[in-house]
Amino acid sequence: MSVPKLFLIDAHALCYRSFFAIKGLSTSKGQATNAVYGFINTLNKILREHKPECMAVCFDSKGKTQRQALYADYKIQRPKMPDELISQIGLIKDVVAAYRLPVLEADGFEADDIIATVARSRRRDEMDVVIVSDDKDMFQLVDDGVAIYNSRKERLIGPADVQELIGVGPEYIGDYIGLAGDSVDNIPGVSGIGGVTARDLISRHGHLEQIFENLNGIKSASVRQKLETQKEQAFLCRRLAQLEERVPLELNPEDLKVREPDYQRLFALFSELEFKRFADDAARHLEPPEEAGGPVLEPLTDVKALAGEIVRAKRFGFICEESEGVVDCAIAAGGEKVFSVSPEQIKGLKAVFADKNILKITHNLKDGLKILKRLGCSWDGEVFDVMLAGYLVSPGKSAPDISSLAWEYLKIVVPATAGAAQKAGYMERLLGPLREQLNAKDLLKLFADIEIPLTFVLSHMEGVGVRLNGGLLADLSRETGKKIDGLERRIYDMAGEEFNLNSPKQLGHILFEKLKLPAVKKTKTGFSTDEGVLTKLAGNHALPGAILEYRQLAKLKSTYIDALPQLVNPRTGRVHATFDQTGTETGRLSSHDPNLQNIPIRTELGRDIRRAFIPSDDRHEIVAADYSQIELRILAHLSGDENLRQAFFEDRDIHRFTSALMFDVAEENVTPEMRNAAKRVNFGIIYGMSAFGLAKDLDVPQDQAQDFIDRYFLRYPGVKKFMDDSVKRCEKDGYVVTLLNRRRYIPEIQSPNQAVRQFAQRQAINTPVQGSAADLMKLAMIRVDRALRERKLESEMMITVHDELVFDALSSETADLVELIRVNMEQALELTVPVKVAVKRGPNWLEAEEIAASAPSRGKR
Numbered sequence: 001m002s003v004p005k006l007f008l009i010d011a012h013a014l015c016y017r018s019f020f021a022i023k024g025l026s027t028s029k030g031q032a033t034n035a036v037y038g039f040i041n042t043l044n045k046i047l048r049e050h051k052p053e054c055m056a057v058c059f060d061s062k063g064k065t066q067r068q069a070l071y072a073d074y075k076i077q078r079p080k081m082p083d084e085l086i087s088q089i090g091l092i093k094d095v096v097a098a099y100r101l102p103v104l105e106a107d108g109f110e111a112d113d114i115i116a117t118v119a120r121s122r123r124r125d126e127m128d129v130v131i132v133s134d135d136k137d138m139f140q141l142v143d144d145g146v147a148i149y150n151s152r153k154e155r156l157i158g159p160a161d162v163q164e165l166i167g168v169g170p171e172y173i174g175d176y177i178g179l180a181g182d183s184v185d186n187i188p189g190v191s192g193i194g195g196v197t198a199r200d201l202i203s204r205h206g207h208l209e210q211i212f213e214n215l216n217g218i219k220s221a222s223v224r225q226k227l228e229t230q231k232e233q234a235f236l237c238r239r240l241a242q243l244e245e246r247v248p249l250e251l252n253p254e255d256l257k258v259r260e261p262d263y264q265r266l267f268a269l270f271s272e273l274e275f276k277r278f279a280d281d282a283a284r285h286l287e288p289p290e291e292a293g294g295p296v297l298e299p300l301t302d303v304k305a306l307a308g309e310i311v312r313a314k315r316f317g318f319i320c321e322e323s324e325g326v327v328d329c330a331i332a333a334g335g336e337k338v339f340s341v342s343p344e345q346i347k348g349l350k351a352v353f354a355d356k357n358i359l360k361i362t363h364n365l366k367d368g369l370k371i372l373k374r375l376g377c378s379w380d381g382e383v384f385d386v387m388l389a390g391y392l393v394s395p396g397k398s399a400p401d402i403s404s405l406a407w408e409y410l411k412i413v414v415p416a417t418a419g420a421a422q423k424a425g426y427m428e429r430l431l432g433p434l435r436e437q438l439n440a441k442d443l444l445k446l447f448a449d450i451e452i453p454l455t456f457v458l459s460h461m462e463g464v465g466v467r468l469n470g471g472l473l474a475d476l477s478r479e480t481g482k483k484i485d486g487l488e489r490r491i492y493d494m495a496g497e498e499f500n501l502n503s504p505k506q507l508g509h510i511l512f513e514k515l516k517l518p519a520v521k522k523t524k525t526g527f528s529t530d531e532g533v534l535t536k537l538a539g540n541h542a543l544p545g546a547i548l549e550y551r552q553l554a555k556l557k558s559t560y561i562d563a564l565p566q567l568v569n570p571r572t573g574r575v576h577a578t579f580d581q582t583g584t585e586t587g588r589l590s591s592h593d594p595n596l597q598n599i600p601i602r603t604e605l606g607r608d609i610r611r612a613f614i615p616s617d618d619r620h621e622i623v624a625a626d627y628s629q630i631e632l633r634i635l636a637h638l639s640g641d642e643n644l645r646q647a648f649f650e651d652r653d654i655h656r657f658t659s660a661l662m663f664d665v666a667e668e669n670v671t672p673e674m675r676n677a678a679k680r681v682n683f684g685i686i687y688g689m690s691a692f693g694l695a696k697d698l699d700v701p702q703d704q705a706q707d708f709i710d711r712y713f714l715r716y717p718g719v720k721k722f723m724d725d726s727v728k729r730c731e732k733d734g735y736v737v738t739l740l741n742r743r744r745y746i747p748e749i750q751s752p753n754q755a756v757r758q759f760a761q762r763q764a765i766n767t768p769v770q771g772s773a774a775d776l777m778k779l780a781m782i783r784v785d786r787a788l789r790e791r792k793l794e795s796e797m798m799i800t801v802h803d804e805l806v807f808d809a810l811s812s813e814t815a816d817l818v819e820l821i822r823v824n825m826e827q828a829l830e831l832t833v834p835v836k837v838a839v840k841r842g843p844n845w846l847e848a849e850e851i852a853a854s855a856p857s858r859g860k861r
Contacts, residue, residue, distance in 0.1 A: 006118075006128070019084075028747075030748055116247075141243065142159050168203070174238045307352050316360065318332070319363060322371055329346055361427040365388070384434075387399065395743070406426050443741065451581060464574075579800065587774040655682055
């Protein structure tokens with residue numbers, strides 16, 4: 001019979017390590033969760049990989065411990081536990097309870113003592129023990145049946161490892177600390193005796209008793225004197241280090257056995273903590289929703305009868321999904337029955353989708369639209385997308401899937417792996433609470449007038465796609481490959497040897513050990529070789545600059561030049577990006593496969609990639625429309641600053657105008673350096689840039705950067721007031737709003753952590769500006785799309801990137817299209833400053849040339 005294995009977790013040590021190892025993790029309500037997340041990760045790993053038969057989680061006492069009573073300075077140097085960690089300890093205990101693991105703690109004792117007590121008692125019961133801790137105090141417990149598990153290094157430490165790591169065996173750890181001390185716990189040891197001397201004394205004489213019995217045998221008079229004068233302290237320090245093995249615990253051995261977790265409770269906790277992956281894992285162990293009182297799945301045998309029932313109810317829920325070419329559709333009517341519907345049966349329900357008097361309730365309307373369009377269904381009437389509603393209500397959370405929505409609003413567990421039939425039954429039940437939330441937060445208009453109509457626009461755009469010049473990309477790939485090969489040879493010549501250019505460790509060796517360049521920033525694994533470090537070092541040596549160029553070329557080649565052709569749909573011959581409405585908290589759209597937002601334009605090669613985006617055929621051309629400095633114009637509107645508004649009314653070069661004000665010179669006397677500084681401040685202000693950030697950006701002293709900012713605010717006092725007011729409103733309300741009332745919750749603005757709080761303040765300033773620009777672009781897209789349909793133009797909108805729209809324009813329609821674009825983009829939202837759109841036309845996205853415009857839309861003065 002095998003020996004049972006018991007894992008004892010030093011909870012506080014693991015909590016601290018997780019807290020400092022994982023940065024910036026919190027829920028949308030502002031609850032810090034980094035320590036909880038790290039703790040769960042480690043716990044799951046132990047349970048999964050080591051499969052312990054028994055386990056306990058041990059916590060320190062809240063009150064004064066026996067060691068503090070013995071020695072007042074014990075651990076006195078340690079800072080108070082951070083408030084953000086304190087707030088997570090209770091959550092961690094809740095998680096442990098949901099795993100049905102015992103929590104062990106005792107007044108006056110540390111977790112170390114509890115672990116020592118349990119470990120020794122279980123060893124007497126012939127149970128192998130593994131202690132999860134990074135604390136070397138624990139090494140004294142190690143023997144043939146007790147090991148230490150270092151979760152950070154994923155290493156088991158036995159007696160031989162202790163000897164190798166410390167230089168003494170486990171039985172001498174207390175003596176070693178008594179002599180050498182332990183700075184972590186503020187145990188002084190014998191002053192003047194370090195680790196080397198302590199190891200030598202122990203190897204020659206043994207425990208402290210033998211060392212002091214043989215003082216005359218110690219050759220060094222200095223060491224002998226230190227020991228003689230500090231004997232009492234040595235024994236005190238050993239006592240502080242030695243673990244107590246007789247902590248009074250009421251412990252039933254049966255309680256230590258690992259049992260099946262309470263998955264319902266875990267799912268609830270993980271959902272509240274917004275740990276989606278953990279929640280999904282827990283949900284897989286729960287009964288499917290139809291067995292838990294959910295809607296009943298029935299076979300659909302009479303399509304006409306279902307259509308009639310839907311018409312009478314004037315609403316229905318539906319889900320249409322596709323995975324690897326397989327379409328999965330389901331419809332729920334009346335809230336009690338769910339029908340799995342085949343593509344052929346969907347065709348028989350065309351009338352209910354086209355009936356403007358019937359409300360359709362779904363999740364992820366955009367993808368469903370594409371499927372239904374292929375099946376010949378057209379749309380009319382009101383539609384409610386619970387995913388978009390959930391996003392608007394809580395934009396700080398990840399894209400709301402059915403599982404998270406059902407739990408949050410219905411307290412029902414729906415596994416993430418559920419099919420369409422399992423999900424569809426919850427559409428109507430989610431409608432009420434989500435509509436209520438939208439109404440309570442004044443978001444119904446944004447939902448109905450912007451997000452829902454935009455879904456139809458985006459679905460169509462994804463279907464249109466964009467054509468690529470494959471030959472050009474193939475040429476770019478070959479040319480870039482040659483440049484990369486040449487750069488590699490140059491770098492090896494400069495380094496004097498070949499090495500892995502993608503290995504930070506090997507690059508660090510070349511830069512800092514071989515070439516003796518100054519180390520700028522240190523990481524946990526060595527010296528940093530990130531972009532900022534290499535940029536600084538480029539002035540000292542040619543190699544860092546070459547590495548930067550190599551990285552840039554390699555990234556462009558792998559991410560775009562070689563990847564884009566792989567994304568071409570063989571059926572359409574085009575790339576069909578996916579546009580995400582729920583990917584950002586500010587309301588900005590994002591995209592993937594490919595990420596069009598990140599197609600670069602600042603480098604020559606990056607611009608060449610844009611050349612590969614071409615019209616659909618020879619009858620078409622590319623037309624691109626870009627809002628001019630829209631975020632600065634919105635800043636002028638929101639702040640009401642007269643100087644900033646004047647610049648836009650007079651259609652001035654805003655950066656030259658700002659520079660003239662900042663430096664008190666005539667605009668014609670503004671130098672390129674002065675204009676650049678003003679430009680950085682103009683755009684930096686929108687993002688709440690500090691003097692430190694501006695100094696780094698401009699490569700000037702911080703006091704000079706602060707002077708630039710002070711000058712800016714002196715000339716634009718309305719902007720300063722807007723920024724201060726935005727922060728104050730956010731501190732009061734917990735959220736900020738855009739021009740169209742989109743909310744972003746920023747609970748971190750109340751964080752006791754200064755860095756976190758300052759970042760939140762920058763978000764409070766930026767979001768009303770960037771979010772309003774995003775709202776404006778969405779409104780413009782809806783208007784432009786509607787105008788295209790009304791005018792029955794063949795030209796298609798196919799790409800949206802930040803403040804730009806790109807069209808596949810029928811050349812004979814370009815003049816009409818340009819007029820349509822200008823009117824609908826410039827007049828989408830009335831601001832108190834003019835809105836200006838630059839429109840270009842050309843054979844590809846890069847080489848489009850600007851079309852002269854009439855006067856821009858005039859805002860209200």
